[in-house]
Amino acid sequence: MVDIDLYLGDALQELAHLEDNSVDLIITSPPYADQRKHTYGGIHPDEYVEWFLPISEQLLRVLKPTGTFILNIKERVVSGERHTYVLELILAMRKQGWLWTEEFIWHKKNCYPGKWPNRFRDTWERLLQFNKQRQFKMYQEEVMVPMGDWAQTRLRKLSETDLRRDESKVESGFGKNISNWIGRRMAYPTNVLHMATECGNRNHSAAFPERLPEWFINLFTEEGDTVLDPFMGSGTSIYVAQRIQRHAIGIDINHDYYSMVYEATHPKQAFLCEEEKTYAANNHSKG
Numbered sequence: 001m002v003d004i005d006l007y008l009g010d011a012l013q014e015l016a017h018l019e020d021n022s023v024d025l026i027i028t029s030p031p032y033a034d035q036r037k038h039t040y041g042g043i044h045p046d047e048y049v050e051w052f053l054p055i056s057e058q059l060l061r062v063l064k065p066t067g068t069f070i071l072n073i074k075e076r077v078v079s080g081e082r083h084t085y086v087l088e089l090i091l092a093m094r095k096q097g098w099l100w101t102e103e104f105i106w107h108k109k110n111c112y113p114g115k116w117p118n119r120f121r122d123t124w125e126r127l128l129q130f131n132k133q134r135q136f137k138m139y140q141e142e143v144m145v146p147m148g149d150w151a152q153t154r155l156r157k158l159s160e161t162d163l164r165r166d167e168s169k170v171e172s173g174f175g176k177n178i179s180n181w182i183g184r185r186m187a188y189p190t191n192v193l194h195m196a197t198e199c200g201n202r203n204h205s206a207a208f209p210e211r212l213p214e215w216f217i218n219l220f221t222e223e224g225d226t227v228l229d230p231f232m233g234s235g236t237s238i239y240v241a242q243r244i245q246r247h248a249i250g251i252d253i254n255h256d257y258y259s260m261v262y263e264a265t266h267p268k269q270a271f272l273c274e275e276e277k278t279y280a281a282n283n284h285s286k287g
């Protein structure tokens with residue numbers, strides 16, 4: 001049985017309830033700068049860094065030294081150019097003490113077609129990886145992918161260079177030994193994730209597809225670890241964490257999302273009256 005602790009309120013205030021060094025993975029998609037203003041509020045792009053830094057300071061406090069923070073974010077277009085708040089945020093978070101370890105790209109496979117006068121349709125978002133230290137927990141074997149047709153064709157007939165370590169011709173410092181992959185059925189994935197956006201809506205206009213948090217939860221945690229989503233929305237990260245046996249902590253400022261996630265993750269308590277639910281929630285009842 002895993003614990004599901006949900007908090008209704010502003011992320012900055014609610015994070016203060018969490019203990020230092022208590023979370024293994026933070027995965028979240030905060031409100032976008034000014035977008036979707038009518039559904040759940042937005043932050044002005046020029047104020048985004050100032051708004052987010054006190055929150056990331058709390059996240060730094062609650063993350064274990066071996067933990068990872070995955071931040072889903074994408075700068076919007078303002079007055080004809082990409083705003084720089086994401087780049088500024090990365091620099092400011094580095095100053096705050098975070099390591100900017102990696103950047104994954106989420107390629108949204110089902111992005112609808114469109115026409116803009118000076119750009120093409122936007123089919124990707126950033127998934128920024130931050131850590132507290134260079135040694136963090138990572139279970140790479142959990143996200144391996146089938147080698148596929150490439151291996152069948154490429155490994156059938158090996159050249160002399162394929163049989164030894166071949167240093168990069170452009171002196172990039174990267175070398176490869178193709179013959180190492182003979183007989184293997186699985187390979188490590190790349191840092192580009194090809195996943196469709198959530199079409200089922202789940203009563204939220206920007207829900208993660210379940211495969212997205214699942215991929216990172218499998219990569220950076222093991223059973224019994226704790227996952228935090230401080231902007232949980234429809235609760236995708238929370239459901240996935242519960243399904244694959246991780247403790248989960250979720251926060252959202254919106255009462256409807258909070259109630260929806262609460263009822264889905266605490267089925268026994270869904271029958272309680274409103275007062276009992278509030279009591280159970282305020283006492284951070286376990287799932």
Ligand SMILES: C[S@@+](CC[C@H](N)C(=O)[O-])C[C@H]1O[C@@H](n2cnc3c(N)ncnc32)[C@H](O)[C@@H]1O
Pocket residue numbers: 009010011012028029030031032040041204206207208230231232233234235236237251252253254257
């Ligand atoms: C992009 S959505 C998250 C969607 C989520 N990943 C999902 O799968 O449904 C951002 C969420 O942040 C919540 N939110 C906005 N401002 C907040 C704040 N200050 N504190 C906590 N939650 C907030 C919104 O209500 C919204 O549900």
